[in-house]
Amino acid sequence: MCPVRPVRAAGDRAESGRFPRRRAGNLWPMSVLARRGDLLRLSTLFVRTLREDPADAEVDSHRLLVRAGYIRRAAPGIYTWLPLGLRVLAKVEAIVREEMDAIGGQEVHFPALLPREPYEATGRWAEYGPNLFRLQDRKRADYLLAPTHEEMFTLLVKDLYSSYKDLPLTLYQIQTKYRDEARPRAGLIRGREFVMKDSYSFDTTDAGLDAAYQRHRDAYERIFQRLGLEYVIVSAMSGAMGGSRSEEFLSPSPIGEDTFVRSAGGYAANVEAVVTPVPEPIAYDDAPAAHVENTPDTPTIDTLVALANAKHPRPDREWTAADTLKNVVLALTQPDGTRELLVIGVPGDREVDMKRVEAALAPAEAEAAGDADFARHPELVKGYIGPAVLGPQGAQVTAADGTTSSAITYLLDPRIVPGTRWITGANASGRHVFDLVAGRDFTADGTIEAAEVRAGDPAPDGSGPLELARGIEMGHIFQLGRKYAQALGLTVLDENGKQVVVTMGSYGVGVTRALAALAEAHHDERGLAWPAHVAPAHVHVVATGKGAEVFEAADALAQALAARGVEVVYDDRPKVSPGVKFADAELLGVPLLVVVGRGLADGVVEVRPRAGQARQVPVADAVAAVTEQVEALLA
Amino acid sequence: MCPVRPVRAAGDRAESGRFPRRRAGNLWPMSVLARRGDLLRLSTLFVRTLREDPADAEVDSHRLLVRAGYIRRAAPGIYTWLPLGLRVLAKVEAIVREEMDAIGGQEVHFPALLPREPYEATGRWAEYGPNLFRLQDRKRADYLLAPTHEEMFTLLVKDLYSSYKDLPLTLYQIQTKYRDEARPRAGLIRGREFVMKDSYSFDTTDAGLDAAYQRHRDAYERIFQRLGLEYVIVSAMSGAMGGSRSEEFLSPSPIGEDTFVRSAGGYAANVEAVVTPVPEPIAYDDAPAAHVENTPDTPTIDTLVALANAKHPRPDREWTAADTLKNVVLALTQPDGTRELLVIGVPGDREVDMKRVEAALAPAEAEAAGDADFARHPELVKGYIGPAVLGPQGAQVTAADGTTSSAITYLLDPRIVPGTRWITGANASGRHVFDLVAGRDFTADGTIEAAEVRAGDPAPDGSGPLELARGIEMGHIFQLGRKYAQALGLTVLDENGKQVVVTMGSYGVGVTRALAALAEAHHDERGLAWPAHVAPAHVHVVATGKGAEVFEAADALAQALAARGVEVVYDDRPKVSPGVKFADAELLGVPLLVVVGRGLADGVVEVRPRAGQARQVPVADAVAAVTEQVEALLA
Structure with missing residues (x-):
């Protein structure tokens, strides 16, 4: 071994000024979304809108996300994220992350490729059947692409913790998951590779589990409210997950795969979870013989x-x-x-x-x-x-x-x-x-609860007749109880030095699915219409006309907005007709449209919400007026 | 279908005040790293330090990252990221992302699970041999877990673009990759599931490719400089990637798997790429018969x-x-x-x-x-x-x-x-x-270039004798040329309406590996010693002593620092000895240690860089002094 001689020492690089840098004194690095001055020029942005619906698109979110250049199919149920789609996804993730942090969740990140053994120990290697992607490594050891991580979280906590004093604990991750769906459909709504937030709570007592469950329930309400999604919380079956109490967060939508019921009196349940009220037995002494x-x-x-x-x-x-x-x-x-x-x-x-x-x-x-x-x-x-x-x-x-x-x-x-x-x-x-x-x-x-539930059936809690609706399952919270801890040996010492089995909760948000639900809920026949908090940008500036002055004014406006922290899509394409530009703007669905064109001769630009009334704003006031409107949308 | 009735409308949630919220008027969402007030209390942080080295750890980075609770092994060459590790990883990613954006890279995100066909078209399905994780879905269709994405990027650009006017283009992603290594080793340095930044440039001309290559080369220099990593740029073989010009960015390290050579005159190459200077033929008329x-x-x-x-x-x-x-x-x-x-x-x-x-x-x-x-x-x-x-x-x-x-x-x-x-x-x-x-x-x-290269061999360019050293490959830039575009039919129309094959570059940074290289480069016998830009926090506050006043003062200091945007690890564990706390602080490797303990009686706290001299600071000045020192570290 020769001694290693530094060729270039760290830290001696010249600041070129050509590239934006972190400002000195700003202690927190900027992320993908925290860059001031996001200015996406359509002349160079990697996006192509499509006039035609993709042949395999059955639902509006799929159709529009592909047509607007947000996602692209790589294989059945498997999608590539293009720049605009990735921006929306990052914003959805950020909201989920903030609310999980707010309830004390600690973020970790597990592999997607996992060994068979833990899933064998809980029986899920077999239970998942053909829904599990299975593979072998070069040594013929069995692996899977994880659909969910109960086993791994349980083992990790077992590995690190040993006392009741270490609990309660909530861990979460935002991670890519896999499920070999028999019928991947509806684009992101039922995919085979998708992003989930999954979290897990660990407690020594049932009361602790109840509290962790309630914290997640509250956090999920805030998440979906901040995303701009209507939701219904319904009682659910816990199914293959085991455990007891379980609720789903559904986004009401005619294309949803889940049918749920609700009564005027407040009962709501996934149709699978509806319990039939059992009538009283009937005396049959007088009944004729069969x-x-x-x-x-x-x-x-x-x-x-x-x-x-x-x-x-x-x-x-x-x-x-x-x-x-x-x-x-x-x-x-x-x-x-x-x-x-x-x-x-x-x-x-x-x-x-x-x-x-x-x-x-x-x-x-x-x-x-x-x-x-x-x-x-x-x-x-x-x-x-x-x-x-x-x-x-x-x-x-x-x-x-x-x-x-x-x-x-x-x-x-x-x-x-x-x-x-x-x-x-x-x-x-x-x-x-x-x-x-x-x-x-x-x-x-x-x-067995096997008969169909029908509109007009009585709610099990006596709160009136049921009505039926469909929804997209965006979140699911479970009280797992001690099933996984028992199977994998997760115990801690209690106050009296006795080993007690830990009780767990498991909580999921379908991140990519929530994005699709947003697109389902926020669009019209002309395209997407994102809520401001998740839109890929806040303002879409369109330059219409042929004169250089239009492009100069639009460019200056776009730059001035970006400098104030507004995220801007700027349609600077020189040889594209106004009609095409407007159609693309409506397809992309940025909440605020600013048109720099004919009005410029009169000193005005047009400001128009994605689905609202246009108003004329003097050029000189445009930056302030648009920034103010964006702030109002984000408030 | 029943009509859908909104149960809860978006936006009507009450602000409870209990949970931090985005501030109104702040246009950009905060990310995992952009939260003011990061205050990680060791009493609740999901971390356990280990006194013993893990049995399978061969190198310091692996040993220390596991012992300090940054990562945990899930399977051979496959790791789970615990909260501290994930914070460092996110910071490394953020630096990579900023520099890729600065050269005009546009971020996308491809699936990890990909169909066989594109890799079949380029021959790599076979060429990767046992290094590729292969699997079948429920319909017996062949899939792979992608080790790199040349094919998919090529096809995506083919799908969207058709004209020379669309180019040049640089796309990138930061994504989880898979390689079924025969001998996964050294923790994160040679893993089977790992994070890479991979980018791809698309040009119509060789000059364009040269320029894109140079932009990446410059960006990589800035990335490794900002990360705080020494690096050597060496000529490399392009190997299975095909193509022509190719260089590697190596972090000099005795545990590196790559051997490289360099001369005093500036030649540097991966040992695989060293070309032997060919001597002149010798006249053999006078040679005796064999x-x-x-x-x-x-x-x-x-x-x-x-x-x-x-x-x-x-x-x-x-x-x-x-x-x-x-x-x-x-x-x-x-x-x-x-x-x-x-x-x-x-x-x-x-x-x-x-x-x-x-x-x-x-x-x-x-x-x-x-x-x-x-x-x-x-x-x-x-x-x-x-x-x-x-x-x-x-x-x-x-x-x-x-x-x-x-x-x-x-x-x-x-x-x-x-x-x-x-x-x-x-x-x-x-x-x-x-x-x-x-x-x-x-x-x-x-x-064939098969003989070993030895110290003292002449450099091929005549720049003097070679010396040998070892390094960790952190980045690799390739001029792919037209190989992939040809194989997959990526052409665009040129100015004359003629189809021309696009020329491509491929550029990778091993993100998780760079993190390991950082740990290799920045540690001592007592633990990790992160550069401030990538450290999981800026300051590690230790409360030593038993009196409530010590914990109250430490708590107040930690909170005040966090409120100013300083990221704080606060060791608030009540019954842990000062010796254990100091040992843990040195193992964790946060750049600045603040000790609140005995000095409090004299109105001072101790401020000490991870590997430097302690100084006493009056309690009243502590927040300002520490903040200033953190700002200096991040400048």
Whole structure:
């Protein structure tokens, strides 16, 4: 080894003056967004607007973000961020970061590429099924691209902390996550590579967890308010995450994938989480005995109800679909790959909602049973299935052809309480049984929240009828409890020197998805219309006309605004028509438009909010007036 | 669909006053680093210092960054960033970002998860070999975790741009990259998931590329100067990247993986890039005829030279190792998996440098030939291999046992010019040939830069003898030329309406690696010692003693400093001894230490640079004095 001789020492560089520098005495470095003088000239900015919608765009946010040159597709569900998009993303991240810091969250950053073992320990390596991107390194060790980081945070805290005195603790990260969605769709709304803020709270007591949960809930309200997003907080299922209390923050939107309900009295829940109010049991001492009737050609509820009213009329009123019991056969696949059938009985006027089924049965995945399933189960006569050949588990049932088999698991809608009377299948083609009484004539293995929720259904808390709406899930907060800490051995010593298992919360904000939700909520037919706090710039200056004086005046105005800290997009393209420039401005969606053009001869420029009235401002007052208006927008 | 009714409108949130907010009228959001009042209390900060070195730490930066609680290993070559580490990383990124913006770079952000096709088009899917993390999605489509993004940037520009008027263009990103290193080592210095700044320039002319290259070169100098890193710029091979001109920015360090050379006259190059000055050919009309001699038991150069001097003395001087020609057999594996042998002839006083071989033959990988290789080639007599059984390609050679085969490719060190005379193997055990004259008695398939470079070798440019040193590669700038644009069809219309292929540059800074290089360059035996611009905080306030007044005074000081924009670590731990607190402060490496303790009784606190003299400062002046000193450090 030769001794190392410094060739150039640090710190001796000449200040050239050509490049903006940190000002001496300014103690905090400027970030991507903290640069005074952001002046984005469209003549050089890396952006191209598109007149045509991208072929794969189904929703407005996707369509407009691509057309306006904010993002670009790299692969299905995987996007590249162009300069304008990256600016909006950075602003969204900054708001999330500030609010997480404000509740005492400490920022860390985990790898995206993680070893299998921790996810194996909690069972999620298998539970995630095909949604997990898995890979092997050159030594054939198993890795994954993390969809969420509960395991790693748990292990990190276990690694560093050992006493109750170290808690409570809240850690967070803003990080790129991966999920191999079966159907990536709607651009950023359901992507395969996306940015999330995920945070985790660690407490020794349930009360501590409640407090951490509430702090996050409050922080999330502030985040979405500052972003300029309407939101609804709904009760949610915790699903594959385990744990107990759980709520979602939804942005109401017709293109949302989540359906939620709410009542005038304040109840709100994700449709998966709606609990059906259970009616009181009905006395059935006077009920007639069950009787099987011929019901040819009635494979559907409608045909059955019509025939029942025609041939077996009910004395007091007409039969309706609600009097029938529909038994739906599903195939469940467990994370370990085992597959079994399940029958769900619901009132015939309701469909089975597969999302509610999957939420109720997670991590198993459900699908409609197929022909092969029916072939293996001759006791299941399609269209005429009845409880007599179904659970409870362990029972032996006999098919019409005389073969016997173990009963398939049978779960009922909670409305099917003892004493309710039903028309349902008699397990033979063209035959149904009438006056079959629950609790007297049949039982099942249990109940399941599987029936669709409908507008007008009563809220579980008695707060009135429900209405339904759709929303984009932007945030989700969970009380995980001790599941992960238990699985991974995270304990601390308490005041008495006893090891106690830590209780955890897990909290997520879909950062890239929130950006898409913003675009969904803030646009019109002509383009995007960003709230000022997240817009890629505050002002869009357009120079229209051919004279050099127009460009000189516009340039001076843009520079003067930038010097005052206003972020400016300046359309300085020399040979582009005013029409194209205005169309691009409306597509890009910067909140304030300033037009330097014909008015210049009269000493005025035009100032116009993205969706508002134009006003004429004297050139001499323009910088002050526009700055003031920007400050008002940001206040 | 029910109509969506806003539940909470944006903007109606109450300011609680409990949480810091953006100040009205402040037009730019604050980032992770731009928060006034950063006050990190060690009683709650998520950090634990370790007294013991981690078992796998080979180098100081790794050892100290883990011990001081900046990073934590998640898997081999994959690290988690804890709060202090993340703060340093963000500051390094901010400096890189500012300098890239200053040369007109526009920031974008590409996915890490990318489809195979673009990398297939340029051949790199195969060329990267096992260094690439490859995976399949649920539809069995091939993906990779990108090690670098030439293809994607090329395609993006192709997608958006079409005219010479759109150029020049420089795009960059600061992004997480992946490389499945065979031997991840030295913590952040050679990791498998790491952060890079990569940028790409696009020009229509070679002069434009030269200018973009020079702008990057200048920006990199400013980046490393601002970071507080010594650096050497060395000529480099462009290796698997293709292209022509290429330089590396190395941080001189004994633990660096790169060996470089430099001369007093200003030559500097990566050892792989050193070009051997070729001597003039020598007239060989008077040279004696080659003659084979018995040289029993001389499988090594040393034994051969000793025997030659004893049995076949040279009249004018002693034989030395430099008179012998050593033929080294290597096995080359091409990216497509094909494997072939290659023999390299070098003067016997030099080793073959495998890094130089691999650089010369990239993307093929080289290793020493094994026993199986020799078994398949009976003409290669280990220890006695001579040119007679080697190339040029296509020749037939006969082994001692009479079998014939095609000659193995044979490449020579450039010093072996026509007329040079050699002792070398005679392809039979115990026999060597003397006075074998290059150009007269043997030729080869060409030359190769394979021999080791040694201190004292002449610089290729005649600027004096070389010295060797080691360095950490922090940056690399390449003139790619038209290779990628050609492969992926990136052309633009020139002034005459003709399609021209774009010429590109590719420029990288290892952001996480630069952070490690900073830790290597700035530490002592007690811990880290960050330059102020990248330190996680500016001041480390330590409260020592048991009285409440000490903690009250320290707390007030810490808060007052934070309120002035100074970033403060405050050791407020109540039951930790002063010795432990000082040791932790020195381990953490914040540039300025302020001790509030015994001196308080005399109305003073102690102010001490991380590696400097302490001074006593009156309590009343402490805030002003410390702020001033921080400003001086950041000036």
